[in-house]
Amino acid sequence: MGKKNVLICGATGYIGLQLTKLLCTHKKISIKYLCGSTSVGKKIDSFEQELKKYKLPKISKFKKEYLSNVDIIFTALPNGEAQSISKFLNKNNLLIDLAADFRLNNKKDYEKWYKIKHKALNEIKKSIYSIPEISGKLIKKFPIVSCPGCYPTSVLIPLIPLIKKNLINNQTIIIDSKSGYSGAGRGVHKKYKDKNLYESLSAYGLANHRHNVEIQQELDLQTGKKNKFHFTPHLTPMFRGILSTIYIDLKPIYSFDEQLSLGSEARRVCEYFEVLAEEAGVATTVTGDAMILGNRLMVQRAISNLLSNALRHSNTGSTVELKILEEDVDIVSLAVTNHGATIESDHLPHLFDRFYRVNGIQPRGAGLGLAIVRSVMNLHKGHVAVASKDGRTTFELTFPRQA
Numbered sequence: 001m002g003k004k005n006v007l008i009c010g011a012t013g014y015i016g017l018q019l020t021k022l023l024c025t026h027k028k029i030s031i032k033y034l035c036g037s038t039s040v041g042k043k044i045d046s047f048e049q050e051l052k053k054y055k056l057p058k059i060s061k062f063k064k065e066y067l068s069n070v071d072i073i074f075t076a077l078p079n080g081e082a083q084s085i086s087k088f089l090n091k092n093n094l095l096i097d098l099a100a101d102f103r104l105n106n107k108k109d110y111e112k113w114y115k116i117k118h119k120a121l122n123e124i125k126k127s128i129y130s131i132p133e134i135s136g137k138l139i140k141k142f143p144i145v146s147c148p149g150c151y152p153t154s155v156l157i158p159l160i161p162l163i164k165k166n167l168i169n170n171q172t173i174i175i176d177s178k179s180g181y182s183g184a185g186r187g188v189h190k191k192y193k194d195k196n197l198y199e200s201l202s203a204y205g206l207a208n209h210r211h212n213v214e215i216q217q218e219l220d221l222q223t224g225k226k227n228k229f230h231f232t233p234h235l236t237p238m239f240r241g242i243l244s245t246i247y248i249d250l251k252p253i254y255s256f257d258e259q260l261s262l263g264s265e266a267r268r269v270c271e272y273f274e275v276l277a278e279e280a281g282v283a284t285t286v287t288g289d290a291m292i293l294g295n296r297l298m299v300q301r302a303i304s305n306l307l308s309n310a311l312r313h314s315n316t317g318s319t320v321e322l323k324i325l326e327e328d329v330d331i332v333s334l335a336v337t338n339h340g341a342t343i344e345s346d347h348l349p350h351l352f353d354r355f356y357r358v359n360g361i362q363p364r365g366a367g368l369g370l371a372i373v374r375s376v377m378n379l380h381k382g383h384v385a386v387a388s389k390d391g392r393t394t395f396e397l398t399f400p401r402q403a
Contacts (some may be wrong), residue, residue: 007033007066009085010076011059015098015184019074024054029157032070035062064088072096083120086144089397095144102127102146103214113210132275133157134222148218151177151211151233154244156218163223165249173229174247175215180240203234256295256380262334262399263289266322267295269303273311281316282338288324290332292399294380302384303334304375305369306395310338313393327398335396343388351386373397 006023010016010032023029036059044059045052066074067090075082075097083102088097098364104110107118118124127134127144131153139145148156155175162168178201212231219227263286269275270284277284284307292299301323310320318339325333343351352374370384373395377384382399 003030004071005030005032006072006074007035007062008074008076009035009062009082010078011031011044012036012039012047013076016074016076017044017051018055019076019098020044021048021050024051024056029072031056033057033062033066034059035066037061048287065373066080067093068103070093071260075099075101079114080119081115083118084369085121086123089143091143093143096147097127097144098147100146100210100214101263102144103129103148104216106217109213109217113221129218131156133272134160136271143327149211149214150179150242151209151231151244152214152218154242155215155231155246156222158246159219159248161226161297162224162226162248163219167297169249169251170223170225170227172249175228175231176234176247177232177242177244178234179242180238181235182240183239199237201236203232205233211231217226250253254295254298254379256258256298257293260292260294260296260299261289262299262324262332265299266303266324266334269300269307270322273307276308277311277320280311280314282311283313283319284317284322286322288326290324290326292332292380292401294399298376298379302373302397303336306336306397309369309395310336310393313340314338315391324374331398332401333396333398335394337394339391340393342391343386343393345388348386348388350373352384 006029008016008020008023008031016036020031021379023031034057039047039059040061042059044056049137060248062085064085067088071092071094073085073089073093073095075085076093077099079099079101079397082095082097082099086095086097086101100110100114101118101120102124104113105124107121107124110116110118123144126140126142128142129148130139130145131148132139134156154177159173163170194361208274210233215229215231219225219229266286268285273284307320314320321335321337323335323337325335327333352370354368354371373384377397377399380399382397384395384397386393386395388394
């Protein structure tokens with residue numbers, strides 16, 4: 001597959017510049033046009049020195065004729081401006097909007113919270129609110145992709161799976177979010193000139209932040225439930241970054257009596273990591289199958305941690321193999337094997353210890369990920385083992401058929 005030609009509208013804003021830097025490193029992307037309204041004729045590296053090393057077009061004013069020469073259009077524009085561009089799309093164009101023009105399904109909600117009349121109502125129906133971890137391959141079916149807001153991203157990714165699996169009380173959720181001031185755009189210094197922006201922490205938008213309606217919409221749509229939460233955003237004295245602390249009431253019982261196909265769960269996890277594997281130049285294969293009794297989310301987490309670890313440490317062009325074996329009537333194993341650097345034998349017994357270090361250096365995988373895998377296997381009355389020799393490393397999960 002050849003490179004995709006890309007147009008970026010709003011290339012000189014905070015978001016546009018970060019997007020440009022990311023796309024410059026993407027092997028399958030060619031930036032054809034950089035568009036802006038106030039910087040026409042200038043080079044993008046006059047706004048970001050890091051971009052000097054790339055051969056990029058000068059900034060130009062957007063023309064609808066550009067759309068016939070590109071595959072993907074990114075709009076990093078003020079709210080309301082992507083609507084006009086969306087009406088000119090060709091059948092082969094994909095529009096990815098980083099503002100809020102296609103986030104809300106109800107035009108009244110959009111006009112209430114963003115104070116702008118929506119002029120592309122038909123295009124809303126052609127768009128998908130896209131969090132890849134939630135939407136998966138469904139994203140490919142839509143010509144318009146709406147990127148979520150910053151706070152909603154940090155809230156929806158952890159909450160949706162927990163609510164769907166009925167693991168928490170969905171009526172008592174408290175969300176405490178903190179953001180750097182770059183999220184308010186280049187005008188932040190004027191907007192908060194009377195506040196001690198660089199030294200204080202301040203709550204804002206209490207009970208009426210525009211992201212409330214976005215979080216509510218997606219939580220309810222994705223879980224099929226009516227959820228209740230209290231959301232308090234804060235502006236912090238840092239330029240960029242977000243931290244959301246979510247307080248939830250866990251339901252008391254974890255079930256370990258789900259009938260699980262290890263083959264199906266392994267394939268599901270591989271599908272989740274498909275993009276990362278492709279970027280790393282690594283393939284994944286799943287062979288074999290067996291049924292066990294266990295907790296689906298925990299088993300997925302164990303496989304996910306091992307696969308993530310394997311992808312990070314695999315040689316480019318190699319294959320990570322997930323193999324399921326029925327060792328005897330009562331025992332089932334799932335082995336994750338990758339080809340890369342050999343782990344020294346002295347480290348192997350300690351890899352499952354939390355934050356294990358040798359001479360101040362943390363060996364491969366020895367953070368929390370493998371410690372979590374061991375905890376999951378203990379809860380399933382199984383165990384995890386590792387072997388590494390001649391560039392071939394295998395982590396093996398062994399389950400009893402009944403946890």
